[in-house]
Amino acid sequence: MGELTAHTVIRWADWTIGPDVTPEAPAVDFAMRCTTCGASSGADEVFETARDWAFRHLGRNPSHTAFREIIHRPWRATLVR
Template sequence: MTGRRFRFVQWTLRPDTEADAPRTAHRFRCVTLDDRDDECGACSAACADPGEAQGWAFGHWRAHPDHTDFAETVERPWVMWMDGPA
């Protein structure tokens, strides 16, 4: 029989702030409903700068003055981190 050794460790989940981590991405989507209760669904590109995504929302509103409802999606990288003995 082979002897086995187990090491139990505590893991945590934290935002990934390393230099090689994916960037945080901001997107805005138009959620204004039409006459059939369907969302417009137009969406900005993923932007590292939240102001750029907000700028898209203002541009969409200027093109469609009755589209006044938006939702923001923020995608932030997280990483599992070994934090020491359990």
């Protein structure tokens, strides 16, 4: 069983969470993964780079026709005032 710890609630607050659109937010990254063999493109800020990798992979492996899109999108929680 895990260790029990004490904590203090300073005040109740309402929060919201959504995509981080602040200027300092990391860029959204796209990648594709072949669901047949597990190979994947590298992450790139340009979706077409990941899509083109999938087409090249398919060209080399004609039976690998299923892919999973992977998106890394930064999110930010903010206090509702």
